[in-house]
Amino acid sequence: MTTRFIVAAALAGTSLAGCTTMTAETAERPAAVAIPQATGYFAQPSTLPLHAPDFTKISDADFAPAFEQAMAIQRAEVAAIVANPDAPTFANTIVALEDTGKMLGRVESVFGSLTGANTNPTLDAIDAAISPKLTAHYDAISLDPGLFARVKAVYDNRAAMSMTPEDAKLLEDTYDRMVHAGAELTPAQKEAVKAINARLSAVTTEFGQKLTDATKANALVVADKARLAGLPEAEIAAAAKLAAERGQDGSYAIALQNTTQQPPLASLKDRATREALFEKSWNRAQRGNANDTRALIAEIVNLRAKKAALFGAPDWATYQMWDRMAKNPKTALGFMEQMVPALEATQRADAAALNAEIKASGKDFTVQPWDWQMYANQLKAKKFDLDEDAVKPYFEVNRVLEDGVFFMANKLYGLSFKKRDDLPVYHPDVTVYDVIDRDGSQLGLFYFDPFQRDNKRGGAWMSYFVKPSQRDGKMPVVYNVLNIPKAPAGEPQLVSFDNVETMFHEFGHAVHGLFADQQYGSLSGTSVARDFVEFPSQVHEIWASYPEVLANYAKHYQTGEPIPQELIAKIQAAAKFDQGYQFGEVVEAALLDMKWHALSPAEAAAIDTPEKVTAFEDKALKELGLAVDLVPPRYRTSYFRHIFSDPAGYSAGYYSYLWTEMLDRASRQWFLDNGGLTRANGDHFRATVLSRGGTQDYFEMYKAFTGREPDVKPMLEARGLVADTK
Known part of the structure; x- marks a missing residue:
């Protein structure tokens, strides 16, 4: 969802979130520590509206020196905190730490957006060179014994302090993340962690670059x-x-x-x-050539297992899930494993139905993965009288965005949008909109980059150019990136309904960022646990097929006629079709992720060649109890970017999409039970979830919204895996 630098910074400590800001460029500090003078484009916030980046003034050559200078400045800022002769307080230690790294945040936010969505060999080379340096930089802060001594002193005195709930959460997160980073390890262990982190940073960056090249090639x-x-x-x-x-x-x-x-x-x-x-x-990334990623994977899982052991954890999954809503691998695995029997039965039944369809078509073979989607669509067309190609003319990308997504946001939250042509963008495909709040004030800026490019990583995501913080007066500047194949010049840009749902999904992330209502940037917006962050986005998918919204945007690109009601009914009726594949590939990927990250150090060390990587994957998939021969996982190990493309990413966390779908399905029912697309419902969701950032316990936040505990049954019913009892 977010760019790698924002994630990496958050892992290093609350003060290091990629876009953290402070109240003034030169806060009061002890005179004993000199803060280097910032120079160049990134020395000060952009002068454009809401500090949006001015891409006309940024060149590739700016980044390397800007990174070096920004890291030096933050090192000095942290040194000033440590050298402060005054007793540690919340203000002079915790808030001061939150206030460091402003320039580095500006550099990272722009660089991360470009390397993700519009990279080139120069940026890739900078990325490869700077990633280990950034990791070492963040480690030096998180593992600084003098800094941790001050943080711990404040933390230990917290019962005697008067703080707001958000202050208390900032203190707790700062302390916990430093401990999780290794602040309480021995000096030798700290050095080992630093070495592992540096190598992980380098090798996961290399993985991402190889995968981009392999996908293109x-x-x-x-x-x-x-x-x-x-x-x-x-x-x-x-x-x-x-x-x-x-x-x-x-x-x-x-x-x-x-x-x-x-x-x-x-x-x-x-x-x-x-x-x-x-x-x-x-086989894109395991052909034995320069883009084969398997040797990198072997090293990544080995390094992660070794790092977990330094913290006394049996495996990476246990270490990694310390701040998750699910808390531990046992909970996540138990949640997924309860789906396996029904899912496997569905997969086999679906395969039998497809084989019957193949035979009825006069063919003499049994279904294979490359046949599945064609014959599933053929069977769906017969069963539901639904032609996917007949649907696309009603989904033109700009109309979906402006008359669908934005219309939904207006009805639900009172938002309005005004396209801007005066702000520079990093690619001609990108459009920018002012986001106007329900009271008529500006809420933020929204950038939209929809189309597939060879120099864009796959998938879809949301992130920030400017992360909001009330105390700094920073308003959100967010962007959505998708990978919709671009139509030839002069042709209408029509999209599938899957693409439509992705647009609504990613905008759910966007409003999560836009509605941030926090004092501190490191707690704001999407700064939540990995297995909670997808919840607000998945909930928004319901509106893609909601009748009132559909009627406003689903219009034929030539005639303007609304999509026929009977076609809508067919889309809805077909929603539970082919879940053996659609749901199965995601469950398999999530379980495969857990298999990789449940390895002990000895088990991980034994997987030391590309061939052993493939052998372990084959064995792991066979053990899942699912029809992986017919339904392969959504991502094969060698191109599983989510879990191998940065030092942590979604590792031991791909289950989050399923976990948050559980939260989402019950939440959709809450909306429907309470009147659907209404301002009252939107305001309630905004107040209880979307504006809360990472300031509350996630179960409490969920209960405040829905009034109930999470329940897996609505998800299984929605997927057609169990009978619908409603």
């Missing part, structure tokens, strides 16, 4: 247009354009997306082409 290229039969003409034209851009005029190139399954597999009629595309996807 493994586009399926065909010379014969007949092999693309079944694809819409617009997609064939886009494939021809991509091949031409790559110097292969006369051919057709289908770019890979980040997941195992590829959208064209649902339409391609030629089975050999489907198999070739699937093979390109499945």
